[in-house]
Amino acid sequence: MDTCDSEVVDKAMIQIENVSKFYGKKPSLQGVTLKIEKGEVFGVLGPNGAGKSTLLSILSAISMPASGRVEINGLDLKKQAKLVREQIGYVPQDIALWEHLTVKDNLIFWSKFSKRRVSKEELFELCRTVRLQGKWNEKVSSLSGGMKRKLNIAAALIHNPDILLMDEPTVGIDIQSKLEINQYIRDLARNGKTIVYSTHDMSEILYLCNRIGVLKSGVLQFSGTIAEAREMVKRKGFLPNSDEELIYLLLQDDSLEKPLPYF
Amino acid sequence: MQLFEIAIVDDDQTLETKYVIGQLLDNSHLSKVTKVTIVDHAKARTLMEKNKVVATIVIPEGFSRDVKKGLNTPVEVIGNGDRPLQAQLVRHLMESAAKLTTAAQSGINTIDHFLAEENVPDDVRHAEFKKSLLSFSLHILGRGTIFEMKEKKNLFQQDILQYYVLSFYLLLIMIWSFGFLVLLRERINGPLRNRLNSRGITEWKEKFAGFAAAVVSVSLISYLLSLPITWLFGSSAINYGNLLSIVRIVLTFSAFFMMLAVFVSNDQLFLLFGIGLIMIGAVAGGHVIPVVYFPDWLERIGMFTINSWALRSVFDPADMQSIKMLGLITISCLVITAVYLKTGYRRCKR
Amino acid sequence: MNLSIAYFKIREILLHPLSLVLIFFIPLGLTLIVGHLVEKGQKQLEIPIAIIDEDHSDFSRLLVERISGQAKIHLYQVSGEKAERMLLRNDVDSVFVIKKGFQKRLLTGEREQSIEVWISPFSMAEGIVREVIASETARLTSDVKAADWVVKVYKSLDIQMDSSKTWNAAYDYTDSQWEPEPLMTIQYDQLYLEESGAGKSGFGDSPYLRLWTFFTMLGCFLTSDWIVREKGVLFFRIQSTYHGLVSYLIQNTVALFLFHLFQTLLTFYIFVKTNIIQMRPELLLLMFVYLFVCLSFSIWSASFINQIGSYYIVSFLFVIIIGILGGSFFPVQEFSSTLLKLSVIFPQNLLLSSNQMNIQTPLFISGAIVLWILAIRRLWIKR
Numbered sequence: 003m004d005t006c007d008s009e010v011v012d013k014a015m016i017q018i019e020n021v022s023k024f025y026g027k028k029p030s031l032q033g034v035t036l037k038i039e040k041g042e043v044f045g046v047l048g049p050n051g052a053g054k055s056t057l058l059s060i061l062s063a064i065s066m067p068a069s070g071r072v073e074i075n076g077l078d079l080k081k082q083a084k085l086v087r088e089q090i091g092y093v094p095q096d097i098a099l100w101e102h103l104t105v106k107d108n109l110i111f112w113s114k115f116s117k118r119r120v121s122k123e124e125l126f127e128l129c130r131t132v133r134l135q136g137k138w139n140e141k142v143s144s145l146s147g148g149m150k151r152k153l154n155i156a157a158a159l160i161h162n163p164d165i166l167l168m169d170e171p172t173v174g175i176d177i178q179s180k181l182e183i184n185q186y187i188r189d190l191a192r193n194g195k196t197i198v199y200s201t202h203d204m205s206e207i208l209y210l211c212n213r214i215g216v217l218k219s220g221v222l223q224f225s226g227t228i229a230e231a232r233e234m235v236k237r238k239g240f241l242p243n244s245d246e247e248l249i250y251l252l253l254q255d256d257s258l259e260k261p262l263p264y265f
Numbered sequence: 266m267q268l269f270e271i272a273i274v275d276d277d278q279t280l281e282t283k284y285v286i287g288q289l290l291d292n293s294h295l296s297k298v299t300k301v302t303i304v305d306h307a308k309a310r311t312l313m314e315k316n317k318v319v320a321t322i323v324i325p326e327g328f329s330r331d332v333k334k335g336l337n338t339p340v341e342v343i344g345n346g347d348r349p350l351q352a353q354l355v356r357h358l359m360e361s362a363a364k365l366t367t368a369a370q371s372g373i374n375t376i377d378h379f380l381a382e383e384n385v386p387d388d389v390r391h392a393e394f395k396k397s398l399l400s401f402s403l404h405i406l407g408r409g410t411i412f413e414m415k416e417k418k419n420l421f422q423q424d425i426l427q428y429y430v431l432s433f434y435l436l437l438i439m440i441w442s443f444g445f446l447v448l449l450r451e452r453i454n455g456p457l458r459n460r461l462n463s464r465g466i467t468e469w470k471e472k473f474a475g476f477a478a479a480v481v482s483v484s485l486i487s488y489l490l491s492l493p494i495t496w497l498f499g500s501s502a503i504n505y506g507n508l509l510s511i512v513r514i515v516l517t518f519s520a521f522f523m524m525l526a527v528f529v530s531n532d533q534l535f536l537l538f539g540i541g542l543i544m545i546g547a548v549a550g551g552h553v554i555p556v557v558y559f560p561d562w563l564e565r566i567g568m569f570t571i572n573s574w575a576l577r578s579v580f581d582p583a584d585m586q587s588i589k590m591l592g593l594i595t596i597s598c599l600v601i602t603a604v605y606l607k608t609g610y611r612r613c614k615r
Numbered sequence: 616m617n618l619s620i621a622y623f624k625i626r627e628i629l630l631h632p633l634s635l636v637l638i639f640f641i642p643l644g645l646t647l648i649v650g651h652l653v654e655k656g657q658k659q660l661e662i663p664i665a666i667i668d669e670d671h672s673d674f675s676r677l678l679v680e681r682i683s684g685q686a687k688i689h690l691y692q693v694s695g696e697k698a699e700r701m702l703l704r705n706d707v708d709s710v711f712v713i714k715k716g717f718q719k720r721l722l723t724g725e726r727e728q729s730i731e732v733w734i735s736p737f738s739m740a741e742g743i744v745r746e747v748i749a750s751e752t753a754r755l756t757s758d759v760k761a762a763d764w765v766v767k768v769y770k771s772l773d774i775q776m777d778s779s780k781t782w783n784a785a786y787d788y789t790d791s792q793w794e795p796e797p798l799m800t801i802q803y804d805q806l807y808l809e810e811s812g813a814g815k816s817g818f819g820d821s822p823y824l825r826l827w828t829f830f831t832m833l834g835c836f837l838t839s840d841w842i843v844r845e846k847g848v849l850f851f852r853i854q855s856t857y858h859g860l861v862s863y864l865i866q867n868t869v870a871l872f873l874f875h876l877f878q879t880l881l882t883f884y885i886f887v888k889t890n891i892i893q894m895r896p897e898l899l900l901l902m903f904v905y906l907f908v909c910l911s912f913s914i915w916s917a918s919f920i921n922q923i924g925s926y927y928i929v930s931f932l933f934v935i936i937i938g939i940l941g942g943s944f945f946p947v948q949e950f951s952s953t954l955l956k957l958s959v960i961f962p963q964n965l966l967l968s969s970n971q972m973n974i975q976t977p978l979f980i981s982g983a984i985v986l987w988i989l990a991i992r993r994l995w996i997k998r
Contacts (some may be wrong), residue, residue: 062855084857092855096848103627114619115856115863161857269949276710285799313806321806332798339802346805347968350949357687357743359801367797371754372761374798375789379765383774392766393768404760408749413728417702418736428737440932448924531838533633536927537641540833553944555737557706560659563652581704595762 014073015040015165015196017060022068023056023220030056031067032220038198038213040164043191045211046200049253052217055095056201058169061198062092075164088117091158093168097150098157101143105134105153108142109160116161125160132156132186148179155183159190166190166197172206183207204249216252224252269319270300270353272309281329284402285366299355313343319351320344322359332370333377335413365408369401430494431579432552435514438487439546439572442518443539445479446526450535469606472523476599479519484512510582514575517591521571527602546572620863624870630648634838638874641834642827643882647832649892650823657822661689662740665710672718674755679713681751688744691945702735709734709741711748724763726756754793762786823891827882828963829934829943831875835909836930838871842917843926846994854995868914873909875906901965904980908962911983911990918990942967 005057016038030058031053038044046054059065060072072079074086099108106122109129113120129135132152137145142153155171160200168187172180187210191197199210207214208228215225224231228245235242243247275282288301299319304312312318323341331338342359344352376397380390453471461471474601490509522539529535547553549563552570556564567573571594578587628634658692666682668675683690691698693708698710712731720729734741762785769776792798843862854860879902886892916933920926941961942948948955958964962979 005968019902059851059855064851084859087855087859088857090855092852094848094852098848098852100845100849102631107627111620111623114617114623115853115858117857157852167855335792335798337796337798337800339800342801344803344805348946348949349805350946352805356801356803358746359803361743361746361750363799363801364797365753366799367793368750368753368757370798370908371792372757374792375761375785376764376768378788380768383722383769383772385772389772397764400764401757401760404757405753408753409745410727411729411749411752412745413731415731415733416735417699417733425737425739444928444931447928450924531633532923533637533840534835536931537637540931541645544649548649555661555705555739555944557663557708558660558740559656560661561657563656574750584704602866612769 014038015024015042015075016198017071017073017132018061019071019073021060021067021072023053023065023068025056031060031217034070034217034220034222036215036222036225038196040196041191041194042212043187043197043199043210045201045207045214046198046217047207047214047249047253048217051219053108053220054217055169056220057217058092058167058198058200061165062090062167063087064092088161089163091161091163091168092180093158093166093171095154095169095171095173097154099142099150099153102141104139104141105129105137105145106139108153109157112157113160118161120160128156128159133182148175151175151179152183155186156218162197164194166195168197168199170201171199172201172203204246207249208245214249269348270312270317271355272312272318272321273301273303274306274309274321274387275303275322276326277324277328278479279329281332281370281398282324284369284398285324285362287402287406313345316345316347318345319348320355322355332366333374335374342499365405366434369405372401373397380425385576428580430497432576434487434490434494435572435575435579436543436547436552437443437490438511438515439518439543439575440516441483441486443522443543445483446475446519446522447536447539449475449479450532467606469603472527472602476519476523479523480512480515483515483519487511487515510578510588511572513588513591513595514578517571517575517595517598520595524598524602527605540609546570549573551576617858617862618866621866621870621873624867625873628870628874636876637834638871639878639881641837642830642875643885645689645830646823646827646882647885650821650826653822653826661687662744662808663689663691664695664741664744665691665701665707667693667698667710667712669697670713670717673805674718674721675713675852676775678748678751678755681754682748683746688747699733702733705735705737709738709744721752721756721760724756724760726752754790761789774851781896783793792795804900820921821891823886825943825945825963826967828936828941828966830911831879831906832909832937832943832962833934834878835875835906836913836916836934837927838875839910839913839917840923840926841867842914842990842994843920843923846918846921850994860995861991868910868987872910874906875910876903878907879903901976904976905962905965908965908979908983912962912988915986915990918993937961938963 012035016036018034018036021031021034022029026059031130034057046057048054056065060067060079061074063079063086063219065109066080066083075089077086077089078084100111103111106125106129109125110122113125127137129138132155134149134152134156137149145153151172155168158166158168166187172183175183184206187197187199191210197210199206201207213225213227214231216223224234226234228248231252232242232248235248240251242251273286275286286301287310294368302312306323309318309321309323313321321343323343325338325341328340330337340359340363342356344356346352354595373394377382377390377394380393385393458468458471462468466474488508488511491511525538526535529538549567550556550570551559551567556567556573556576558566571591574594576588577584578591581587628638666679668679679690679692682688684933691701695712698707698712701707702710712733714729714731719728720726729793730752732745734740762782765776765785766782767775769781770969850863853863860931865990880899883892883902887894892898913930916930917926920929938944939947940954940957941963942958943963946967948958958968959975963981965976
């Protein structure tokens with residue numbers, strides 16, 4: 003099975019080399035090596051507990067790898083964690099906002115955490131791009147689930163980071179909001195942002211991601227484009243009817259060793 | 266209470282002051298808790314500085330001479346500000362001691378005065394003076410004999426320690442009733458409430474279920490705690506009669522705090538009110554100092570606390586007035602809560 | 616260091632009325648209100664006693680009159696049956712029965728057992744009341760004794776006199792020495808150790824400062840609840856930002872500390888203006904230290920607890936217990952030498968004992984800093 007691209011490109015935005023991480027004695031990531039280019043939307047797939055969130059928390063410099071090396075935009079994660087944090091915008095799986103504050107105050111407050119000074123006008127503009135301008139002065143506690151998700155994403159974009167790390171940012175919201183958010187993420191990528199996107203949603207992967215990585219039990223089983231994935235599956239003797247089936251196959255626990263009952 | 270020390274500085278150094286000191290030392294109430302040392306000024310100061318003595322008593326120079334002349338000479342009592350309670354006790358006892366000394370000295374002075382008026386020779390006068398000094402001192406020392414002590418007790422009284430144990434126990438019941446409702450508040454969030462609503466469990470049913478759970482749990486915990494208390498203080502400390510009154514008290518406290526929980530939706534405010542009411546209840550209700558020692562206005566405030574009625578009911582389970590009062594408070598709280606929830610004033614905002 | 620997080624937090628507290636209530640009203644407002652009630656109540660505490668006059672004589676009436684004139688005693692003059700009921704219901708501390716023949720016995724010098732005292736197991740102050748009654752009775756018996764003595768000595772010296780007249784004159788003369796004031800009185804002063812020349816500062820038994828220590832600690836705990844509320848997702852996300860969690864924790868705490876500091880300053884000013892305490896800069900400094908210790912304690916506790924309800928309950932019990940043992944309500948260390956020794960470990964001791972500014976103060980400050988670091992480490996490492 004492929005692990006990653008073999009050739010080294012100097013301008014890679016994210017470069018992960020042989021990274022491992024343990025929670026207690028249990029490995030959460032084992033020898034992960036990966037490279038993500040500028041402007042790419044990289045989808046991280048895997049069953050629950052596969053290590054997706056661990057990977058994202060390492061990339062966002064929240065936790066450090068036990069071994070291996072991570073370089074983000076040319077910065078060493080371990081040595082220059084603070085600078086790395088200014089390069090990334092992290093969207094957590096849960097809504098991390100101050101519910102008792104207004105949309106405006108939340109954005110202002112999050113802007114205080116970055117190095118870059120952000121004006122109120124810029125924040126309002128950001129609010130407008132996620133279509134929350136009408137809720138500018140409303141308390142977060144009064145927003146709908148979809149609106150909170152949008153604001154959750156907007157908070158990560160305040161300091162205009164080059165890299166966005168998104169951990170299931172659309173989980174549990176209505177289809178309309180999901181489509182809007184997906185469209186917005188695609189626009190961000192077009193504008194040169196590098197996005198690492200973790201999700202369980204197949205349609206989102208197909209719509210957003212240029213490349214995908216499949217994690218199982220902390221091991222990166224595959225990384226590459228959808229076409230490369232199809233090739234690999236074919237080599238193993240499977241012929242999925244659709245992209246959805248392809249991804250379903252990729253996520254199977256038995257590593258494509260035997261035919262599945264559905265196909 | 267620990268034995269505390271008093272320093273006496275005798276600047277007068279006369280026979281009379283020695284008697285005065287003797288009288289002080291002989292106070293049965295004082296000698297149980299105090300140790301008196303006679304020292305000079307410097308030593309007294311050191312003892313005060315080291316916080317070793319509760320008070321310093323200074324008998325001024327010329328004290329006996331002035332007293333004999335019928336002149337008032339105050340004895341200085343310096344209380345240690347760091348030990349205010351003990352210092353106040355010394356002050357009260359010294360005030361009584363001053364009166365006793367006046368009583369004795371006035372008698373001695375009278376005898377001397379009347380003998381002087383009749384020009385009785387000095388040696389006779391002096392002999393009478395010495396005799397009277399001894400006699401009046403003994404007279405004062407024997408002051409306790411005028412009393413005949415009788416102890417009266419009802420079924421539920423044992424000693425003051427029991428009062429404080431039960432009082433603290435009751436305060437714990439109050440805190441538990443409140444704490445139970447604090448913990449219950451965060452158990453039910455918005456979605457869960459909606460789901461409960463969809464199964465026909467409305468908010469008022471949920472609140473009353475919480476109330477019932479609080480009553481059962483707190484009563485059970487209170488009963489379990491009553492076992493070691495009964496073991497320590499004998500069966501009269503908490504018997505079945507006042508176990509029943511404890512359940513009544515738990516009912517009242519839980520109903521009261523449930524009403525508060527329904528009215529105050531903000532967690533911090535609920536906590537603030539709860540703590541405030543517990544503190545007011547503890548102080549004005551008589552947990553620290555029994556209500557009878559309060560001045561009238563404070564006693565009236567005490568009447569408005571559940572604690573004062575609860576304390577009454579624990580110490581006298583047959584007291585109908587407290588039973589009625591606790592019942593009335595419980596029913597009022599429950600009715601107000603039910604009406605408030607039923608009228609739909611409060612809609613779930615969480 | 617960028618302080619804009621602290622600035623934002625300050626703005627948020629200012630715009631949030633409940634935070635202001637928690638920071639200002641609890642420590643300052645409640646201290647003043649409760650302190651006033653306690654002080655007033657303390658001054659006016661009375662010992663309720665019942666007295667039964669079975670003698671109805673001049674002496675017994677005089678005794679009752681003099682006792683009822685005592686400031687700290689509340690006298691009920693009732694019948695025997697009612698007095699017993701009052702005693703058993705704890706409505707009175709004790710009952711004094713002036714027995715029939717009281718005057719007659721005093722006049723014949725047989726004072727023994729002329730007053731019956733009924734006490735219940737709950738009687739707390741009968742010892743003091745007994746001393747008061749004994750001293751008032753001693754006044755009467757001394758008058759009689761002196762008068763008897765004079766008549767007796769006159770007789771033995773063969774001095775001509777009208778016995779009854781002399782007796783009365785001697786009696787009146789003895790009693791007159793109580794007026795305008797008794798021969799011996801006491802002059803009471805409460806001395807604080809600082810005044811004794813040792814340069815130390817004890818702040819006495821004013822209930823205000825004691826209560827302030829309790830309410831300030833409570834206020835610190837209630838205003839540190841944000842840690843419990845935010846330690847989940849928000850702290851996690853904050854860790855991914857440039858300034859990071861440590862900066863957020865420090866700046867938020869500094870903002871809170873500033874508000875509490877202002878509250879302390881205001882309290883100090885009001886206390887000085889109302890003569891509750893003397894204007895002493897070192898006291899203000901110690902109040903700041905106390906505040907710092909409380910805030911560190913509360914932040915450290917909050918770093919352990921994940922449920923907000925549990926945090927409130929734990930805080931409440933913690934503050935009450937530390938308050939009682941540390942002497943926030945009454946000088947508890949006077950009751951036992953163990954508590955006196957123990958009191959050094961309670962932060963209240965900084966303000967309430969006379970040994971401040973010694974080794975304890977730096978110890979408390981370093982302890983608070985250690986707690987602070989431990990709290991941050993705990994909140995940070997947990998991720």
